[in-house]
Amino acid sequence: MNEPHCRTPGTALVVSRPRQLMRAVLLGALASGAGIALLGTAAWLLSRAAERPPILYLMVAIVAVRAFGIGKGVLRYTERLDSHDLALRLQTVLRLDTWRALTQSTWVGRHGGDLLSRLVNDVEAIQDLVVRVIVPVASAGLVAVATTTVITLLSPGAGLLLAVSVALAGVVMPWLAARLAARSIASLAPLRGELATVAAEASDAAPDLVAYGATDAVVARLAAVDTRLRRAEQRAAWASGLAGFGQTLAAGVAVLGGLLVGAVQVFAGVLSPVNLAVVVLTPLALHEVLATLPAAALAWHRSHSALGRVGEVLTAPTVGSPDNLSVVATDTSEVPPSIEIADLSAGWPGSAPAVVGLDLTVQAGEKAALVGPSGTGKTTVAATLLGLLPPVAGTAQARGRLGYLAQDAYLFDTTVAENVRIGRRDAGDTDIAKALARARVSMPLDRLVGIHGTQVSGGEARRIALARLLLGNADVLILDEPTEHLDAPTAAALVDDLWATTTDSGAAVLVITHDPTLAARCDRVVSLPNPPVSGTNAGLNQLPAHDTPPLAG
Numbered sequence: 056m057n058e059p060h061c062r063t064p065g066t067a068l069v070v071s072r073p074r075q076l077m078r079a080v081l082l083g084a085l086a087s088g089a090g091i092a093l094l095g096t097a098a099w100l101l102s103r104a105a106e107r108p109p110i111l112y113l114m115v116a117i118v119a120v121r122a123f124g125i126g127k128g129v130l131r132y133t134e135r136l137d138s139h140d141l142a143l144r145l146q147t148v149l150r151l152d153t154w155r156a157l158t159q160s161t162w163v164g165r166h167g168g169d170l171l172s173r174l175v176n177d178v179e180a181i182q183d184l185v186v187r188v189i190v191p192v193a194s195a196g197l198v199a200v201a202t203t204t205v206i207t208l209l210s211p212g213a214g215l216l217l218a219v220s221v222a223l224a225g226v227v228m229p230w231l232a233a234r235l236a237a238r239s240i241a242s243l244a245p246l247r248g249e250l251a252t253v254a255a256e257a258s259d260a261a262p263d264l265v266a267y268g269a270t271d272a273v274v275a276r277l278a279a280v281d282t283r284l285r286r287a288e289q290r291a292a293w294a295s296g297l298a299g300f301g302q303t304l305a306a307g308v309a310v311l312g313g314l315l316v317g318a319v320q321v322f323a324g325v326l327s328p329v330n331l332a333v334v335v336l337t338p339l340a341l342h343e344v345l346a347t348l349p350a351a352a353l354a355w356h357r358s359h360s361a362l363g364r365v366g367e368v369l370t371a372p373t374v375g376s377p378d379n380l381s382v383v384a385t386d387t388s389e390v391p392p393s394i395e396i397a398d399l400s401a402g403w404p405g406s407a408p409a410v411v412g413l414d415l416t417v418q419a420g421e422k423a424a425l426v427g428p429s430g431t432g433k434t435t436v437a438a439t440l441l442g443l444l445p446p447v448a449g450t451a452q453a454r455g456r457l458g459y460l461a462q463d464a465y466l467f468d469t470t471v472a473e474n475v476r477i478g479r480r481d482a483g484d485t486d487i488a489k490a491l492a493r494a495r496v497s498m499p500l501d502r503l504v505g506i507h508g509t510q511v512s513g514g515e516a517r518r519i520a521l522a523r524l525l526l527g528n529a530d531v532l533i534l535d536e537p538t539e540h541l542d543a544p545t546a547a548a549l550v551d552d553l554w555a556t557t558t559d560s561g562a563a564v565l566v567i568t569h570d571p572t573l574a575a576r577c578d579r580v581v582s583l584p585n586p587p588v589s590g591t592n593a594g595l596n597q598l599p600a601h602d603t604p605p606l607a608g
Contacts, residue, residue: 068145075141081136083194087344091202093123094340098332127216132527142185150178150543156369157277169248171255177244180361187354191347197223202341206334210326212316213334220309224302227349229352232298239290240356244364246284253277254504291353298349306342310335316530334495384400389501392455392530392563397448401432408437408447415581422564424574427583433567437533455563462536464520465510474519478526488528493556495549513540550576
């Protein structure tokens, strides 16, 4: 069955499967109703048995008690199966939609820990929305109406008191809990994202932090975020506890009020003494159902906050959308490969442009180096060419089959061959071996590289990533620090092979580098200033290779 795909998370996605949702609500109401009927029938049975009637007078009630007892468990189990099945299906749909949106949006520049929190923890909020909010609230509402109606038929006064207690326990207390904890709950998802970001950064930089003795500062930062998160959770728990206390009082009012009103009616001969037990004890079972509503109110706010963060990813501008039409990638069957950048201003969302007024053209067979101190926007230019960022102003066009060697190219926890095969999924072992040879990699194809490439050296990881790029037969290459982590002889040999390959294929090559030796081997060098000069090309010097300026390390 094809699942619905929704660009707006939350209730709209839930109601995309109305039949299953209604079935889960109905099963939940029947399960809760069976529990209430069980207590009410048992109360009648005990009261009637105290009058010592013939046993046959009690057989229907005895059978009903057994039926309600068994039915409660069966119906609750069935409801849980149905509601969790719905929740997990919707969670899968939302996670896939979020992943697709993430891979096509400008969110690539955000902190990885926060993105992971949105993709995993925040998407799971759709499950809470179904299982802990919509199903229990809807089923509790149906049961409350039905139970109040039955008690009103037995004793109008007790029914009125029960209706008041239901309003207090089922409406006022959940609203109060949500109101008191609204600010704390709204901060939970962002705080978890911040905690995940700090933890991920600390994990990635752990060796360097230990080497430089900077662990205390990171641990203190982690502790500070954790403290804020714990306090927010404590405030939410306090509000939930206060609502629970109010619900207990409401239940007590319903029981004691029912006892007083029912006793008066019994003395007046209006109410049967046997039914008095039903009037008094049934509200206890109903309030047990209503006890879940404050938690449901808090879960609603938690889900709303978390799914709002997911919605930010889903509604972000996507690569190739009308907003990003200045980024173009075309086939080179008729048009030679090239890179054309005109008056480009580029930057990450929420930040000032890192590059302003950049002009650069790389034709087929040419090699240009983009240099400058760290933080001047070299990688930002690459991301804009790849379509991962919309230009702030100007145009950035890459015509051809794009290939990108990232500075932090990811290696998966699998074999060398599988990591290289990502560049072309239909490649055989012979093609992979040739690509590895061109990248100066000498290791077995079945060697495991470990998580993040931890089982290979930095230079080997760099060359495996380069082999992946070479396997893809791209004719527009963007190389971000291709010789990083390599010793000078290996780097020189690698560049020799790379240059020979790209010259033969007529590829357009843009090299981002801090290496003056590599920059000197390019046809042209473009130096980015720091900081950029707004509205002008001042400082964007296109120099011949032999005039390469000093480069920051």
